[in-house]
Amino acid sequence: MKKYLSLFLWVLILGFFVGFVYADEGVSVGKPSALRNLVSAESLEKRAAMQYEQLKKQVAQQNALAPESSRELAHLRQIAKHLIAQSSRFNPRSTQWQWEVNLIASSQINAFCMPGGKIAVYTGILRSLHLTDDEIAMVMGHEIAHALREHARAQAGKGELTQWGSLGLSVITGGRYDGLVRAGANLLTLKFSRNDETEADLVGMELAARAGYDPRSGISLWKKMSASHRGAPPQWLSTHPSGDNRIREIEKHLPEVMPFYKKAMENKRRQNPNH
Ligand SMILES: [Zn+2]
Secondary structure, three states: OHHHHHHHHHHHHHHHHHHHHHHOOOOOOOOOOHHHHHOOHHHHHHHHHHHHHHHHHHHHHOOOEOOOOOHHHHHHHHHHHHHHOOHHHOOHHHHHOOOEEEEEOOOOOOEEEEOOOEEEEEHHHHHHOOOOHHHHHHHHHHHHHHHHOOHHHHHHHHHHHHHHHHHHHHHHHOOOOOOOOOOOOOOOOOOOOHHHHHHHHHHHHHHHHHOOOOOOHHHHHHHHHHHHOOOOOOHHHHHOOOOHHHHHHHHHHHHHHHHHHHHHHHHHHHHOOOO
């Protein structure tokens, strides 16, 4: 009897751990690209911070940078804060980042998060698409995911490889090598691979869900984005091709993140029983 009891106990403990691991699994995106190791994270983040400062200065000169008193900016920062609180599981270094969120008055449908957590959202994406808070969380979650998974750093690493390849070739052929474009020179206009985009969608969905934002809003977001395409092509769409594929991929992975959303909502209800 005692033997069975201890066996039962072991099964219970094992079940608890298996359940715990599974419940905490989330989306599966594997390890970040090894190419990123060719470029130092610190130097890339420093460069990003400099470019972000420059952009802020330029935008402020045109009176297009939302002031600290802006309620819309405060609201954005609130949503970002919830997402950032969930970020370390995807990149432990991100706890040391000097995160920044700014709002730029521009009709452009655009948003980005540079390496090191420098976020900008354009009023165009908020207003012309009439984004809900859940949809804003999906946009920011997606952009934050690019930074957490260090897609820019991997791209810079790839550039570094190609550069060395061409350098070797020019030495062999005796030609002058003057095509040295330093990798990732402009971190504001990066275009990521389709694979990186899918990864950012999935990680962004999980960040949003864990932060208490409905990940199903990814579907309405992309529908709105596609519909907006009828006019002038929005900036965001030029680097983020929309389409049914994207929506299908989001739908496929919803079951992996919905439990996080439900749990976050339960916690919220417990903390605020009157709401
Ligand atoms: Zn993207």
